Amino acid sequence: MSKNAFVFMGGTFDPIHNGHLRTALEMQQWLGVDRLHLIPSKTPVHKDAPGCTSAQRLEMVRLAVEGESALQVDEREINSVQPSYTLLTLQGLRAELGDAVPICMIMGMDAYQTLPSWHEWQRFLTLGHLIVVQRPGYQLADDSVMGELTRQHRADSPQELLSQPSGKVLLHELTPLGISATQVRETIGSGDSPRYLIPDPVWQFIQENQLYGLTN
Numbered sequence: 001m002s003k004n005a006f007v008f009m010g011g012t013f014d015p016i017h018n019g020h021l022r023t024a025l026e027m028q029q030w031l032g033v034d035r036l037h038l039i040p041s042k043t044p045v046h047k048d049a050p051g052c053t054s055a056q057r058l059e060m061v062r063l064a065v066e067g068e069s070a071l072q073v074d075e076r077e078i079n080s081v082q083p084s085y086t087l088l089t090l091q092g093l094r095a096e097l098g099d100a101v102p103i104c105m106i107m108g109m110d111a112y113q114t115l116p117s118w119h120e121w122q123r124f125l126t127l128g129h130l131i132v133v134q135r136p137g138y139q140l141a142d143d144s145v146m147g148e149l150t151r152q153h154r155a156d157s158p159q160e161l162l163s164q165p166s167g168k169v170l171l172h173e174l175t176p177l178g179i180s181a182t183q184v185r186e187t188i189g190s191g192d193s194p195r196y197l198i199p200d201p202v203w204q205f206i207q208e209n210q211l212y213g214l215t216n
């Protein structure tokens with residue numbers, strides 16, 4: 001199995017929460033790779049404008065993984081002058097890493113189901129693998145476009161995935177955590193504490209910077 005695979009999880013991380021973090025850590029351990037890279041997007045092309053700036057979202061990801069060397073922040077999308085298209089990120093990584101290194105993109109089942117609306121998504125598997133994490137409340141329908149794609153490209157083990165550079169889809173179930181950034185923002189917006197849904201340093205940062213409509 002290739003130890004030098006590049007494994008990443010993209011997202012808006014608005015804000016990063018324990019569902020992201022636990023997913024990332026369990027995936028890194030399950031795949032047996034040294035590191036997993038978190039890539040915050042700059043301009044969310046699939047979403048409404050975020051509740052805080054890209055720089056603040058990036059800073060919260062940094063705070064969240066401080067002291068955990070298995071999780072790394074990758075600033076490529078935030079620093080890019082181009083829009084945050086996954087295709088561009090995959091192409092950039094492939095150019096950087098060469099043809100042989102497996103590239104694995106992790107996403108939740110909710111994101112996977114929306115893939116057909118992503119810019120040139122059909123090219124993703126020519127550049128890397130997709131690892132899809134079950135997320136409470138989201139089920140793949142067999143007769144959907146993504147159900148069909150999954151059948152065609154499915155891998156059955158991390159070994160199978162990491163033995164080639166691209167082209168496979170792996171579904172994996174880990175500790176289900178039904179936390180979403182939407183829930184975190186709504187909790188804060190209604191004046192309640194989001195403690196234990198997000199890391200303490202992230203909550204502190206939100207309070208200090210009065211994000212998500214927080215006043216005092």
Ligand code: ATP
Nearest residue numbers: 011012013019023107108111135177179180181182
């Ligand atoms: P929002 O509620 O604003 O949509 P979110 O919680 O879905 O935010 P994103 O930044 O959109 O967070 O998600 C980034 C990636 O992390 C996506 O692939 C998403 O499916 C995955 N993800 C988010 N939350 C979880 C979770 N609790 N368990 C597993 N995967 C998750």
Ligand code: MG
Nearest residue numbers: 110111180181
């Ligand atoms: Mg989401």
